[in-house]
Amino acid sequence: MSGASRQLALFLCGWCVAALGVQAEEHCPAEHRQAAQYVAAVYEHRSILSPNPLALTSRRQALELMNQNLDIYEQQVIIAAQKVLQRLSCMAIKGEMFLVANLGTKQPCHSSDPGCPNDGRYQFNTNVVFSSNGTLVDRYRKHNLYFEAAFDTPLEVDNIIFDTPFAGKFGIFTCFDILFFDPAVRILRDSEVKHVVYPTAWMNQLPLLAAIQIQRGFAITFGINFLAANIHHPSLGMTGSGIHAPLESFWHHDMESPEGHLIIAQVAKNPLGLFSTGNATGKMDPSRSKFLQILAGDLYSAQDTQDVHCDGAPKWSTNAPPTFNSEMMYDNFTLVPVWGREGYLRVCANGLCCHLLYQRPTLSTELYALGVFDGLHTVHGTYYVQVCALVKCGGLGFDTCGQEITEAAGIFDFHLWGNFSTSYIFPMLLTSGMTLETPDRLGWENDHYFLRKSGLSSGLVTAALYGRLYEKD
Numbered sequence: 001m002s003g004a005s006r007q008l009a010l011f012l013c014g015w016c017v018a019a020l021g022v023q024a025e026e027h028c029p030a031e032h033r034q035a036a037q038y039v040a041a042v043y044e045h046r047s048i049l050s051p052n053p054l055a056l057t058s059r060r061q062a063l064e065l066m067n068q069n070l071d072i073y074e075q076q077v078i079i080a081a082q083k084v085l086q087r088l089s090c091m092a093i094k095g096e097m098f099l100v101a102n103l104g105t106k107q108p109c110h111s112s113d114p115g116c117p118n119d120g121r122y123q124f125n126t127n128v129v130f131s132s133n134g135t136l137v138d139r140y141r142k143h144n145l146y147f148e149a150a151f152d153t154p155l156e157v158d159n160i161i162f163d164t165p166f167a168g169k170f171g172i173f174t175c176f177d178i179l180f181f182d183p184a185v186r187i188l189r190d191s192e193v194k195h196v197v198y199p200t201a202w203m204n205q206l207p208l209l210a211a212i213q214i215q216r217g218f219a220i221t222f223g224i225n226f227l228a229a230n231i232h233h234p235s236l237g238m239t240g241s242g243i244h245a246p247l248e249s250f251w252h253h254d255m256e257s258p259e260g261h262l263i264i265a266q267v268a269k270n271p272l273g274l275f276s277t278g279n280a281t282g283k284m285d286p287s288r289s290k291f292l293q294i295l296a297g298d299l300y301s302a303q304d305t306q307d308v309h310c311d312g313a314p315k316w317s318t319n320a321p322p323t324f325n326s327e328m329m330y331d332n333f334t335l336v337p338v339w340g341r342e343g344y345l346r347v348c349a350n351g352l353c354c355h356l357l358y359q360r361p362t363l364s365t366e367l368y369a370l371g372v373f374d375g376l377h378t379v380h381g382t383y384y385v386q387v388c389a390l391v392k393c394g395g396l397g398f399d400t401c402g403q404e405i406t407e408a409a410g411i412f413d414f415h416l417w418g419n420f421s422t423s424y425i426f427p428m429l430l431t432s433g434m435t436l437e438t439p440d441r442l443g444w445e446n447d448h449y450f451l452r453k454s455g456l457s458s459g460l461v462t463a464a465l466y467g468r469l470y471e472k473d
């Protein structure tokens with residue numbers, strides 16, 4: 001580790017989060033005191049350049065580091081870490097709120113400690129939590145670093161859960177941590193944790209891992225409120241924050257404006273999960289077509305899913321469409337084109353088979369494809385994924401499937417499912433112009449996990465089930 005990169009330690013990592021719960025009910029009539037909601041806010045902070053010309057040098061260094069390493073923090077050299085902490089604490093009191101911020105912290109260590117860096121200190125990527133009276137109530141040190149040369153990994157995982165008077169227990173972790181078991185999944189084993197605060201510096205990667213996509217998927221999968229604050233740095237692809245509940249999201253994704261953005265929303269103290277809603281099936285009108293009859297019916301009750309297309313339904317196509325390979329998110333996906341007005345498709349790779357039943361009210365000239373990947377992802381991090389994805393391709397050629405696009409016109413009513421060998425599956429439903437939609441239904445049916453959606457309000461960019469097999473990393 002070079003000395004230069006160690007110099008970058010003392011800065012606010014954009015102090016990207018103000019995730020706060022305001023006790024709204026204090027200002028309400030007594031009968032509303034037991035309000036079921038609280039107010040949350042996240043701030044997508046535009047990183048500020050230091051007026052100090054010396055800072056330009058460190059910024060250039062930082063940008064070099066960023067290009068190499070992809071996980072990025074805009075650098076703000078600060079005069080003294082303690083002073084900052086004091087200011088944050090005062091902000092928490094002024095706003096009568098809990099406040100979470102992300103910054104770099106250092107911790108002296110002794111040379112007798114074999115892990116102690118040469119300069120005699122550990123440097124951590126840290127979140128600090130202040131209560132509404134200004135007390136520092138907890139701190140979380142990032143565990144899954146993303147090529148952050150300036151920072152050290154804590155020797156032990158911080159499994160941090162803090163309590164609030166307005167909404168109970170909150171979990172906390174940072175950025176890349178979202179893709180790993182520790183601490184993100186482990187802290188949610190405590191069923192009283194219904195909220196997560198999440199500062200991030202996430203570089204968007206379509207079609208599967210834009211910031212708002214994975215944030216929303218996490219909220220849905222675990223049935224929690226997910227308060228995410230990204231850094232605002234469009235030139236590095238960093239934007240995308242949100243207050244995500246399982247059934248609803250308030251998000252911000254803006255590649256145009258240079259300005260930061262504050263999101264404020266009321267969220268439930270006890271978020272309702274998608275799994276607890278019973279009315280979603282009713283949205284389909286079974287009289288409209290044979291296809292919708294299948295979708296609205298109990299698809300799996302009687303027979304194996306593979307018989308679906310030949311049992312009572314018209315045969316969608318006699319000639320199976322061609323299978324091809326294309327790179328998506330640096331992974332070698334196996335895909336089939338999604339042609340025609342309606343159909344059933346199946347595509348398999350390794351141990352995973354993905355299925356799609358679809359109908360399109362109108363045909364667009366765009367190419368869509370159904371893809372599968374079951375393997376170890378090894379670029380910019382190593383993690384095992386199982387993915388079923390319906391994506392809009394970049395152009396009309398098969399080799400454009402997997403490219404990054406944000407605009408689409410294709411409307412689909414569909415049922416997407418796969419025989420995943422993990423229960424950690426993140427649903428993703430991204431539509432044109434970086435908008436999010438909520439699945440109609442989601443869950444296990446026999447040994448398949450499915451996502452169902454009809455009535456999209458804008459063109460489909462990505463519908464995916466993104467599974468993680470933590471034990472195979």
Ligand SMILES: *[C@@H]1O[C@H](CO)[C@@H](O)[C@H](O)[C@H]1NC(C)=O
Nearest residue numbers: 131132133134135137163165
């Ligand atoms: C400040 O808040 C913390 C955490 O909510 C609480 O434990 C502590 O007692 C409070 N201190 C005062 C002086 O109210």
Ligand SMILES: *[C@@H]1O[C@H](CO)[C@@H](O)[C@H](O)[C@H]1NC(C)=O
Nearest residue numbers: 324325326327331332333334
């Ligand atoms: C992708 O996988 C297919 C099928 O396993 C293989 O034929 C092809 O060579 C692979 N492509 C690349 C670029 O590795």
Ligand SMILES: *[C@@H]1O[C@H](CO)[C@@H](O)[C@H](O)[C@H]1NC(C)=O
Nearest residue numbers: 348350351352353419420421
């Ligand atoms: C998924 O289905 C395919 C095809 O039937 C099968 O080969 C594979 O073993 C299944 N995977 C799991 C995890 O059951």
